């Protein structure tokens with residue numbers, strides 16, 4: 001069991017970790033938490049000292065804190081698509097990384113569809129229109145979508161830089177005229193599009209953000225550390241469902257061919273220590289498809305496409321109790 005404890009009024013945090021073997025170990029060191037609390041205000045997450053090396057961060061926190069170990073961290077079986085929804089629950093249907101390959105996907109029954117980004121290959125308006133038509137054909141009460149690194153045209157700063165570089169890295173986007181993509185979000189008429197923003201549906205506060213650690217200079221890429229932390233700092237406390245394109249460190253973020261953990265350390269610390277949502281949905285690392293939980297948050301990597309961009313992973317269904325008064 002991992003617990004955090006705060007000295008009254010402040011600054012220094014102490015973590016108490018019980019290792020899987022049952023031994024209790026107390027830690028009181030700055031790098032254990034990488035967080036502090038402003039007096040009378042919210043918890044401040046700081047850049048982790050292992051931020052730039054997530055594989056090393058994973059190993060360190062596992063050996064020293066058992067942070068990613070059972071019993072508190074577990075793989076979870078998603079709800080079977082044909083299971084009846086319990087009374088008083090909301091059914092979330094989670095997909096990600098469909099990459100303009102939605103035709104073969106069997107969509108299950110549910111109330112709220114979540115798409116965690118990479119719905120296109122390059123963010124071309126024609127792809128966005130096709131995706132929007134697919135959304136329009138689905139029967140969910142709410143459909144909530146964020147962008148991923150493949151939605152190049154949704155990242156205005158990225159497009160401005162691309163023009164300066166004369167489309168050197170993405171020549172196939174060069175035929176687009178700015179007027180065709182400047183307002184590309186407006187093509188998404190059949191969903192609620194979130195970009196560092198939130199919406200409340202059926203009493204759930206849902207927040208979405210497209211940013212992920214820099215990897216070959218795609219859309220919404222930012223360096224690990226302070227730059228990404230500033231985006232995560234925009235996530236309000238009290239959010240029930242968090243949608244990001246990329247995973248947090250240690251949860252469904254393993255890239256086998258590189259033998260690397262690639263999740264964001266600051267996102268993990270923000271999720272586990274500050275925001276503590278009930279559900280965190282993401283994709284991006286196609287190999288990490290699946291569900292895990294840490295006792296507070298259920299983590300869903302909903303990548304429909306495999307690492308070879310084959311759309312074979314089924315949508316993941318999660319039932320959450322609907323908040324009262326909604």
Ligand SMILES: Nc1nc2c(ncn2[C@@H]2O[C@H](COP(=O)(O)O)[C@@H](O)[C@H]2O)c(=O)[nH]1
Pocket residue numbers: 097118149150213214215255258260262284285286287307
């Ligand atoms: N070693 C890393 N591999 C990464 C990272 N981000 C993505 N990837 C690999 O690319 C595919 C597909 O990603 P996409 O965004 O192009 O669809 C993913 O499954 C990984 O294999 C990274 O930061 N480091």
Ligand SMILES: [Mn+2]
Pocket residue numbers: 097099118284286
């Ligand atoms: Mn993808």
Ligand SMILES: [Mn+2]
Pocket residue numbers: 118148149150245283284285
């Ligand atoms: Mn991606």
